[in-house]
Amino acid sequence: MRRMxxxxxxxxxxxxxxxxxxxxxxxxxLSENRNRARLPTLSDFASGASTAYQxxxxxxxxxxxxxxxxIRLKTEFDYRVFRTSDRLYLGTGDWMHYKKVxxxxxxxxxxxxxxxxxxxxxxxVRLRDYLARRGITLILIxxxxxxxxxxxxxxxxxxxxxxxxKMIPFRKALTERFGPLFxxxxxxxxxxxxxxxxxxxxxxxxxxxxxxxVSRALVDTIARLDGRPVPYWRDPLDVAPGKxxxxxxxxxxxxxxxxxxxxxFLRPWDIPTPTRPMAIDSKIPNYLLAxxxxxxxxxxxxxxxxxxxxxxxxxxxxxxPNYFRVFYLSDVNTPxxxxxxxxxxxxxxxxxxxFEPRVQIMNGLIELPDAAPAMQ
Numbered sequence: 001m002r003r004m005x006x007x008x009x010x011x012x013x014x015x016x017x018x019x020x021x022x023x024x025x026x027x028x029x030l031s032e033n034r035n036r037a038r039l040p041t042l043s044d045f046a047s048g049a050s051t052a053y054q055x056x057x058x059x060x061x062x063x064x065x066x067x068x069x070x071i072r073l074k075t076e077f078d079y080r081v082f083r084t085s086d087r088l089y090l091g092t093g094d095w096m097h098y099k100k101v102x103x104x105x106x107x108x109x110x111x112x113x114x115x116x117x118x119x120x121x122x123x124x125v126r127l128r129d130y131l132a133r134r135g136i137t138l139i140l141i142x143x144x145x146x147x148x149x150x151x152x153x154x155x156x157x158x159x160x161x162x163x164x165x166k167m168i169p170f171r172k173a174l175t176e177r178f179g180p181l182f183x184x185x186x187x188x189x190x191x192x193x194x195x196x197x198x199x200x201x202x203x204x205x206x207x208x209x210x211x212x213x214v215s216r217a218l219v220d221t222i223a224r225l226d227g228r229p230v231p232y233w234r235d236p237l238d239v240a241p242g243k244x245x246x247x248x249x250x251x252x253x254x255x256x257x258x259x260x261x262x263x264x265f266l267r268p269w270d271i272p273t274p275t276r277p278m279a280i281d282s283k284i285p286n287y288l289l290a291x292x293x294x295x296x297x298x299x300x301x302x303x304x305x306x307x308x309x310x311x312x313x314x315x316x317x318x319x320x321p322n323y324f325r326v327f328y329l330s331d332v333n334t335p336x337x338x339x340x341x342x343x344x345x346x347x348x349x350x351x352x353x354x355f356e357p358r359v360q361i362m363n364g365l366i367e368l369p370d371a372a373p374a375m376q
Contacts, residue, residue, distance in 0.1 A: 029068055031250045036062040072253050079254060087251045089158035094258055095201045096248035101145060102159045105357040112166050112360055120362035121173045124352075128178070130340070130368050131350050137225060140174060140182045141214065141353040143206070143311040146199040148356075149189060153201070170359060183221060185214050202260040203246025205314045209263050212237050215318035222301050222349050223323075232301075235319055239263040269319040286339055288313075290328045291321040300325040303346040307339055308332070308353030315353075337367045 037058035045052040078084050089097040112120075128138040147154050147161045154160060167186075174182040189198045189210055198210040206214065216233040223232030242264025249258045282289045293300050303326040306312055313331065321327040326346070330339045336352075343350075358365060 030071060030253050031245075068253075072255050075253050076255055079252060085252055088248055089155050091153045091155040091158075093153075093201065094260065095150070095153035095155075096246075096252065096258075097147060097154060097158060098204060098248060098251070099158075101204070101357070102147065102154070102161075106145065106147070106159070106161055108360050109357065110162060110166050114169075116360070117166060117170050117173065120170065120359050121177060123362045123366045124174070125177060126368065127336075127352065127366050128181075134343070136343070136347055136350050138178075138181060139218065139221060139349060139351045140178055141185065141218065141308070141312075141351065142171065142174065142182075142359070143309075143353060143355045144186045144189075145356045146204050146206075148186065149193050149199055149206075150197065167356060167359070180221060180224070183214065183217050185210070188213055188217055197262070200244060200246050200260060200262060202249035202258060203244060204248065205311055207262050208239050208265050208317060209237070211265075211315050211318045212239075215315045215320040218315075218351065219301070219320060219323045222304065225349070226301060228299075228301070232323065235322075238266045240266055265317055267319075269317050269322070284328070286330055286334050286342060288329045288331055290326065290344075291324070292326050293322070293324070302348040303344060304328070304349040304351060305330065305339070305343060305347050306351040306353070307336060308351070309355050309358075311355055312351075312353040332365075335367065336365065337369055341369045 037055070039059055040052060040055045044055045075085070078086075079090075083090055087099055089099060089102060091097065124138075124140060131138045144167070145161070148165065148167070151161055171182075171184055171186060175184065185206070189206070192198050192209065192213065196209065198206055198213070200207045216231075219233045220230050224230050240263070241261050244260045244262055244264070245257060246260055249260065252258065279292045279294070280289055281292070284290050301324045304324050305328045307330045309332050312329070316329070321329075326344070328344055328347075354362075354365075
């Protein structure tokens with residue numbers, strides 16, 4: 001009996017190592033928003049024992065045998081038995097909230113002084129004035145945190161977003177300084193949110209209903225500025241229940257992940273049709289993509305550059321680029337100074353979309369080129 005226990009114990013010790021070497025048990029990898037640690041190299045060992053140890057430990061932590069299975073097992077137990085998660089607050093109806101947003105991002109915003117808020121507004125004013133000297137009109141979009149749009153979704157064990165947020169005077173200041181050039185999704189979507197969800201439950205972005213409304217508002221705003229008849233947006237809201245494996249859901253690795261059923265566009269925005277004769281180029285420096293409508297196909301809005309984060313990327317799903325003769329998209333992975341230094345010829349409008357938590361670091365985000373030459 002004792003020998004049998006020793007054998008079993010030895011097998012348990014060696015199984016993870018054998019799994020690492022052979023992957024004899026096929027385990028579906030976790031969906032993680034990062035790259036796993038790399039295997040140590042000779043240069044790591046040549047750099048010293050400390051570097052070699054750190055790199056080796058990180059690699060082992062990411063690749064030890066049965067890692068993904070064991071993580072799922074613990075997550076499953078925590079979720080099914082205690083309905084808790086290390087990274088999420090879990091509300092009713094499968095609403096999920098990043099702890100980093102409620103525990104860190106919102107408190108940092110609420111800790112801003114009036115001087116901090118004024119400084120962030122001033123940074124955006126400087127951006128507007130810089131572009132104006134080049135004959136380009138700036139349009140702003142500030143994407144709200146999901147918990148402000150759907151406060152009823154926040155569970156009682158999570159920090160509650162304050163009703164009198166510092167974002168209220170910030171948005172008011174943008175309205176006063178920018179007027180119709182500031183598109184406020186909070187005002188736009190809040191009435192709809194009383195009747196139906198405008199954000200995903202398992203992902204912190206607005207859903208396709210929110211995408212549609214904000215995209216339509218942006219296109220109509222630019223059309224109005226350009227002297228076009230409004231409403232200029234022509235596409236109807238065409239959604240049906242569809243599946244989404246959202247970002248928050250990916251932070252809850254279960255054996256059977258939670259798949260959200262929510263409103264999804266029926267027609268892919270980037271598939272050319274008789275009403276969407278669009279060419280796409282994704283190999284332009286500093287831009288994720290550019291879309292072009294052939295000359296003479298139909299009336300279209302002037303060349304527009306859009307710069308923002310993943311909320312802006314989500315807006316593409318509504319078909320927003322189809323209304324512009326040329327539409328360029330860049331994101332926060334490229335410094336705004338780099339984009340501003342090499343704007344495409346003929347740019348008439350510059351859309352700057354930013355997620356609410358970025359307000360606290362706006363001064364650092366908006367670094368302008370040294371000069372603003374006139375557009376050719």
